[in-house]
Amino acid sequence: MQSxxxxxxxxxxxxxxxxxxxxxxxxxxxxxxxxxxxxxxxxFFFRYKRKAPDEIGAPIHGDLRLEITWIVLPFFxxxxxxxxxxxxxxxxxxxxxxxxxxxxxxxxxxWKLEQPNGRREINELHVPVNRNVxxxxxxxxxxxxxxxxxxxxxxxxxxxxxxxxxFRPTKAGRYHFFCSQYCGTSHAIMGGWVIVMExxxxxxxxxxxxxxxxxxxxxxxxxxxxxxxxxxEPNGKGRGPSYNGVYGSKVKLADGSTVTADDAYIRESILQxxxxxxxxxxxxxxxxxxxxxxxxxxxxxxxxxxxxxxxxPGKPAAGEPATGKK
Amino acid sequence: xxxxxxxxAGEHKLPAEHYLNATYGIRSWLLTTDHxxxxxxxxxxxxxxxxxxxIFATLIRIHLLTPSGLLVTPETYNKLFTMHGxxxxxxxxxxxxxxVLGNFLIPIMIGAKxxxxxxxxxxxxxxxIIGGCFVLYSFCTGGLDTGWTFYTPLSSIYSNSAVTxxxxxxxxxxxxSILTGLNFLVTVHTMRAPGMTWxxxxxxxxxxxxxxxxxxxGTPVIAITLLLAGLERMFHxxxxxxxxxxxxxxxQHLFWFYSHPAVYIMILPAMGVVSEIIPTFVRKPIFxxxxxxxxxxxxxxxxxxxxxxxxxVTGEATYAAIAFSFxxxxxxxxxxxxxxxxxxxxxxxxxxxxxxxLYALGFIxxxxxxxxxxxxxACLGLDIHLHDTYFVIAHFHYIMVGxxxxxxxxxxxxxxxxxxxxxxxxxxxxxxxxxxFVGFNLTFFPQFILGxxxxxxxxxxxxxxxxxxxxxxxxxxxxxxxxxxxxxVYLTWSMRYGKIAGPNPWPSTGLEWKTASPxxxxxxxxTPVVDWEPYDFVHRPDLGLSGAKAPGKLAPAxxxx
Numbered sequence: 001m002q003s004x005x006x007x008x009x010x011x012x013x014x015x016x017x018x019x020x021x022x023x024x025x026x027x028x029x030x031x032x033x034x035x036x037x038x039x040x041x042x043x044f045f046f047r048y049k050r051k052a053p054d055e056i057g058a059p060i061h062g063d064l065r066l067e068i069t070w071i072v073l074p075f076f077x078x079x080x081x082x083x084x085x086x087x088x089x090x091x092x093x094x095x096x097x098x099x100x101x102x103x104x105x106x107x108x109x110x111w112k113l114e115q116p117n118g119r120r121e122i123n124e125l126h127v128p129v130n131r132n133v134x135x136x137x138x139x140x141x142x143x144x145x146x147x148x149x150x151x152x153x154x155x156x157x158x159x160x161x162x163x164x165x166x167f168r169p170t171k172a173g174r175y176h177f178f179c180s181q182y183c184g185t186s187h188a189i190m191g192g193w194v195i196v197m198e199x200x201x202x203x204x205x206x207x208x209x210x211x212x213x214x215x216x217x218x219x220x221x222x223x224x225x226x227x228x229x230x231x232x233e234p235n236g237k238g239r240g241p242s243y244n245g246v247y248g249s250k251v252k253l254a255d256g257s258t259v260t261a262d263d264a265y266i267r268e269s270i271l272q273x274x275x276x277x278x279x280x281x282x283x284x285x286x287x288x289x290x291x292x293x294x295x296x297x298x299x300x301x302x303x304x305x306x307x308x309x310x311x312x313p314g315k316p317a318a319g320e321p322a323t324g325k326k
Numbered sequence: 327x328x329x330x331x332x333x334x335a336g337e338h339k340l341p342a343e344h345y346l347n348a349t350y351g352i353r354s355w356l357l358t359t360d361h362x363x364x365x366x367x368x369x370x371x372x373x374x375x376x377x378x379x380x381i382f383a384t385l386i387r388i389h390l391l392t393p394s395g396l397l398v399t400p401e402t403y404n405k406l407f408t409m410h411g412x413x414x415x416x417x418x419x420x421x422x423x424x425x426v427l428g429n430f431l432i433p434i435m436i437g438a439k440x441x442x443x444x445x446x447x448x449x450x451x452x453x454x455i456i457g458g459c460f461v462l463y464s465f466c467t468g469g470l471d472t473g474w475t476f477y478t479p480l481s482s483i484y485s486n487s488a489v490t491x492x493x494x495x496x497x498x499x500x501x502x503s504i505l506t507g508l509n510f511l512v513t514v515h516t517m518r519a520p521g522m523t524w525x526x527x528x529x530x531x532x533x534x535x536x537x538x539x540x541x542x543x544g545t546p547v548i549a550i551t552l553l554l555a556g557l558e559r560m561f562h563x564x565x566x567x568x569x570x571x572x573x574x575x576x577x578q579h580l581f582w583f584y585s586h587p588a589v590y591i592m593i594l595p596a597m598g599v600v601s602e603i604i605p606t607f608v609r610k611p612i613f614x615x616x617x618x619x620x621x622x623x624x625x626x627x628x629x630x631x632x633x634x635x636x637x638x639v640t641g642e643a644t645y646a647a648i649a650f651s652f653x654x655x656x657x658x659x660x661x662x663x664x665x666x667x668x669x670x671x672x673x674x675x676x677x678x679x680x681x682x683x684l685y686a687l688g689f690i691x692x693x694x695x696x697x698x699x700x701x702x703x704a705c706l707g708l709d710i711h712l713h714d715t716y717f718v719i720a721h722f723h724y725i726m727v728g729x730x731x732x733x734x735x736x737x738x739x740x741x742x743x744x745x746x747x748x749x750x751x752x753x754x755x756x757x758x759x760x761x762x763f764v765g766f767n768l769t770f771f772p773q774f775i776l777g778x779x780x781x782x783x784x785x786x787x788x789x790x791x792x793x794x795x796x797x798x799x800x801x802x803x804x805x806x807x808x809x810x811x812x813x814x815v816y817l818t819w820s821m822r823y824g825k826i827a828g829p830n831p832w833p834s835t836g837l838e839w840k841t842a843s844p845x846x847x848x849x850x851x852x853t854p855v856v857d858w859e860p861y862d863f864v865h866r867p868d869l870g871l872s873g874a875k876a877p878g879k880l881a882p883a884x885x886x887x
Contacts, residue, residue, distance in 0.1 A: 008778060022707050026705060030698040030702075034694055034695060040672075041672065044669070044672035048674060048676065049679070051676075055609070055872060055873075056864065056871050056873050057610030059611060059863070061615070062614040067663070071659060082706075084705075085704075087707070089647060089648070089651075093647075145639065149711070149715075149780020152710065152711040153711070154639050158640065163640075164641075176780070182404075182475075182480070184404070185401050185404060187400075187404070188782075188784070188786045188788070189787070290569065
């Protein structure tokens with residue numbers, strides 16, 4: 001699979017052909033200019049070699065037409081590179097809606113990954129071929145970066161932030177992934193393999209032995225253990241809003257604005273409860289910063305997600321449901 | 327001219343009195359306010375740091391000979407590349423050309439006796455030394471393993487190395503840059519000799535003017551940023567660590583707001599050197615003087631608004647990324663303008679193959695590759711693949727080593743006769759220039775391919791398929807090391823034994839060549855009057871070249887006075 005002297009990485013995702021096409025364009029333009037300048041320098045170097053020790057050169061001071069040419073012409077080439085690159089980037093940063101979501105947690109110096117059904121992996125990521133995959137990235141300590149050269153994508157994993165990246169693997173196989181943001185002593189061994197499987201193989205693998213509980217069950221246990229349940233009663237009568245039907249809905253806030261209850265909102269509401277107060281509730285929830293791990297936040301999120309089809313308490317169907325915080 | 331007897335006989339003599347023999351003793355050096363002596367103090371100290379950084383680089387390359395790492399533990403490896411970066415960037419590259427060559431030459435080039443603030447100039451050097459001592463203390467007591475970028479929260483919380491003294495050292499050193507920049511700006515504004523209009527300034531002075539702008543506007547930001555990181559580390563103030571309510575991305579914005587312009591602090595002076603060398607060795611005016619001068623200022627200004635191109639994969643807003651990518655492409659244009667103008671200057675010249683010219687042409691080639699590969703990284707679609715790989719390392723070293731260091735070493739060779747009054751062995755010097763060029767390319771070109779393959783930077787080990795390219799790179803580095811050791815040896819040798827150079831050995835047109843070599847402490851016996859255009863070989867019968875016409879047919883002086 002690997003030659004002694006590889007020159008370009010394998011191409012195994014939807015982004016790889018795009019990136020490689022753009023790479024070819026920029027490489028061609030650059031080689032053209034580098035060769036042109038090198039040939040000019042070498043040619044002048046020999047052609048105009050000094051013949052007599054007291055010889056001087058022709059007193060040429062410049063040429064406005066040439067200056068304009070080599071300002072304007074490169075400008076258009078640069079804008080082509082810029083535009084083409086921006087198109088790919090916008091595509092990369094705009095995650096499609098039908099993704100298979102895998103949660104990824106970076107910590108010094110390992111990767112913990114969690115499949116949609118709760119199956120855990122360490123330093124390995126199994127994904128099905130030809131399926132849009134979204135990685136939701138969180139860090140427990142310093143900044144890491146999840147990088148898959150064969151897919152031509154990477155994204156920083158930043159403490160206190162959720163970042164998303166997505167790709168669609170196009171070829172089954174095993175591909176390196178690396179931590180590419182320097183993160184301390186064992187940064188270089190903080191990597192592993194992305195294993196792209198045929199869809200039926202992936203389904204079989206996913207159904208196989210799961211080495212940890214279903215995240216919804218773990219989340220349900222945390223919901224009781226952390227005493228979320230004392231305020232966030234399902235019937236909506238507690239001091240905090242019920243979880244039923246919250247995930248993915250538009251939540252009305254005390255300041256009159258609305259926000260979509262996505263993963264990042266739920267995370268923020270656990271760690272900084274007073275950042276966004278749901279309309280009709282008091283800012284009484286304490287922060288769970290430092291009390292819950294990134295894993296536990298993911299489990300709680302999974303639990304809240306699981307309540308999204310539960311009946312919304314209290315209010316009849318008309319208008320905005322009373323949704324909100326934990 | 328001043329104090330230089332006509333040497334029709336061909337044999338030169340050192341002037342009876344010059345800045346090196348004006349006074350003697352250690353005090354006369356440590357308390358000097360002569361810009362030329364301060365330049366030599368800087369020369370010794372930046373050479374020391376170059377040597378320190380070079381040893382770290384050598385160990386890094388030896389270690390990377392095998393996939394599992396040959397030499398040191400991961401922890402030590404991380405310290406090596408961090409200390410390599412800190413020593414080279416903050417204590418060699420940033421001060422190298424401005425504080426050594428700029429310090430020595432700017433007053434002479436504009437016909438002044440010294441910089442505007444000679445005592446502040448000496449103070450700059452002492453601040454540099456104090457900052458350097460803090461950093462060396464950090465290197466010796468636990469080292470530094472954060473990467474030269476000091477990204478938080480790794481640097482402010484998690485690192486167990488001696489971050490605090492290093493951060494203090496760089497903070498202190500910043501003031502040295504600021505004071506040097508201020509000194510240059512005031513000197514250029516107020517101390518030009520009669521007739522030295524803005525558009526008769528050597529391009530070396532223009533590029534240092536642009537550099538000084540960046541130094542005084544940018545350096546305070548890095549100083550404050552590192553201070554904040556230090557405060558977070560020492561007192562757990564929450565600026566950058568999310569656990570204390572901070573944001574690590576804020577650090578990156580602040581850091582790159584300085585550190586991107588800082589690469590222009592490093593490369594602009596080298597561009598100035600090249601703009602001096604090329605006209606001298608082709609004996610014709612530089613092509614497009616005003617375009618080269620304006621592009622220096624253009625780079626300095628646009629360079630301040632491109633910083634977040636270092637952050638395309640941090641999850642920054644898509645619109646912000648698009649804006650920063652666009653601006654990064656714009657800054658490529660003034661750089662390209664310079665390259666095209668230098669190349670055109672060769673056309674119909676009288677090209678000599680002497681050592682400084684070899685460095686200047688090497689600079690053009692390497693800077694072109696470095697600049698063009700910057701187009702890959704400014705490109706949003708490619709940066710998601712190439713960011714934080716060896717491609718970045720190769721690009722950066724093509725600009726910084728292929729560009730800035732080639733310019734510095736070339737400039738040292740060009741002005742060495744002026745600084746010491748003596749010539750180095752020419753053929754040995756040409757051989758060294760070629761060895762450097764070959765060694766450099768063999769070291770860093772394979773790293774572009776490694777980066778394209780996805781090998782991340784700052785890895786103490788790597789998958790086996792990357793080994794061949796790494797071995798090539800290490801082989802190149804050993805040639806490169808030889809290329810640096812040779813000039814160290816023969817330049818040192820020539821200080822005592824080199825052939826006496828005379829005031830204007832090449833000859834060249836600048837004011838610095840109209841005074842003795844080495845110059846007087848006061849530079850000139852009487853204030854010179856400039857009545858010729860820059861890089862004009864035609865109206866300069868005093869240079870003793872053929873085809874010269876009498877002076878007096880001056881083109882109308884453009885620019886103010």
